[in-house]
Amino acid sequence: MIDLSVLCILIEMHFFADFVLQSDSVAKNKSRKNRVLLWHVTLYSLPFLYFGWLFALVNFILHFVTDYISSKITKKLWAQQQTHWFFVTIGFDQMIHLLCLVTTYVWLVG
Numbered sequence: 001m002i003d004l005s006v007l008c009i010l011i012e013m014h015f016f017a018d019f020v021l022q023s024d025s026v027a028k029n030k031s032r033k034n035r036v037l038l039w040h041v042t043l044y045s046l047p048f049l050y051f052g053w054l055f056a057l058v059n060f061i062l063h064f065v066t067d068y069i070s071s072k073i074t075k076k077l078w079a080q081q082q083t084h085w086f087f088v089t090i091g092f093d094q095m096i097h098l099l100c101l102v103t104t105y106v107w108l109v110g
Contacts, residue, residue, distance in 0.1 A: 031071035
């Protein structure tokens with residue numbers, strides 16, 4: 001079980017790490033260059049060191065895999081002007097990130 005206050009902190013940290021810390025350049029290029037994706041995931045993971053290095057490392061790996069796949073899909077959908085499925089994929093990506101954070105918190109920290 002996870003405390004509601006911890007859940008709120010994880011959601012807030014995720015928003016900050018995944019959106020605020022991601023520059024426009026990174027958002028546009030992480031689907032084309034793995035080093036850009038690696039930079040994004042590194043910055044993303046830093047705030048999660050608050051919960052310990054293992055928590056940050058596991059979520060680094062999970063975030064990289066998720067974004068590697070979702071960024072390839074969204075790039076194609078955007079190019080095909082499949083706006084609805086583009087945003088469905090973005091939403092699914094966010095759901096996966098949050099499920100990973102909650103699951104790893106319960107598993108490693110809580």
